Amino acid sequence: MTNADAHADSEALGRIRFVLVETSLTGNQGAVARAMKTMGLDQLALVNPRRAPDAEALARAVGADDLLQRAPIHPTLPEALGDCRLVIGASARRRAIEWPLLSPADAARKLLAEAAEGPVALVLGRESSGLSNEELAHCHYLTQIPANPAFSSLNLAAxxxxxAYEIRQAWLAATTADMPATSPADEGAHEPASAEEMAGFFEHLRETLVLVGFAKPEQSHKLLRRLRRLFNRARPDRTEINILRGMLKALGRHANS
Structure with missing residues (x-):
């Protein structure tokens, strides 16, 4: 591997963001930071934690306190994901609506491959209840650790x-094989829309469906969740999102005429 390839692979690790949603225990924040740093990951973000990192978090970080000190705190999940081209949610909860599911190893490979082109995120839910369906709707994929079905809830840091280990293993495999972590051919050469752009499209879609009478505001949540899953699976690029939003604008003008 050339120095340039090695540098590119290291940059990919630096674009993988762990996002913790509404953590209750600051000690878990520190333990996650430690888990990340041991595997070469350093991008941590917090979403509306019960408390900001404190002395307990720093003590549990055991040398990874630099990750905590520079970790941004966002009020909402969409703000933490705005620039991400790929988002994978990690949650053990069963879902009424089936979601595209990846093993931890497949999730790691996909995150690493996409990180070669831009920021990506792994979203971990709150300690008590994981991710809500609304939060998962911001993710392209769901990943679950195949634990004991009778006792499947792992500690957040575990x-x-x-x-983090699976990501490290995927990175080592890519570097050992003398091949840079680039996006797989079946993903295409297009630039996927960012999470922020997708959020804007979904809001535009919701407003238009209500305007044309296809959906009712008080009954549209399940429909919109399914539509989110559809478009997240398709992973439209920025040009395609602009086309779709142009169509929605035309439908809106027609409905108002």
Whole structure:
């Protein structure tokens, strides 16, 4: 591997963001930071934690306090994901609506491959209940650790360590094989829309469906969740999103005429 290839692979690791949603225990924040740093990951973000990192978090970080000190705190999940081209949610909860599911190893490979082109995120839910369906709707894929079905709830930091390890293994495999972590051919050469752009499209879609009478505001949540899953699976690029939003604008003008 050339120095340029090695540098590119290291940059890919630096574009993988672990996002913790509404953590209750600051100690878990520190333990996740430690789990990440041991595997060469350093991008941590917090969403509306019960408390900001404190002395307990720093003590549990055991040398990874630099990750905590520079971790941004966002009020909402969409703000934490705005620039991400790929988002994978990690949650053990069963879902009424089936979601595209990846193993931890497949999730790690996909994150690493996409990170060669831009920021990506792994979203970990709150300790008590994981991710809500609304939060998962911001993700392209769901990943679950195949734990004991009778006792499948891992501690947040333990789950983070599993995913960080799998990412490290995928990175080592790519560097050892003398091949840079680039996007797989079946993903296409297009630039996927960012999470922020997708959020704008979904809001535009919701407003238009209500305007034309296809959906009712008080009954549209399940429909919109399914539509989110459809478009997240398709992963439209920025040009395609602009086309879709142009169509929605035309439908809106027609409905108002």
């Amino acid at each position: 789950a983070a360590q599993v995913f």
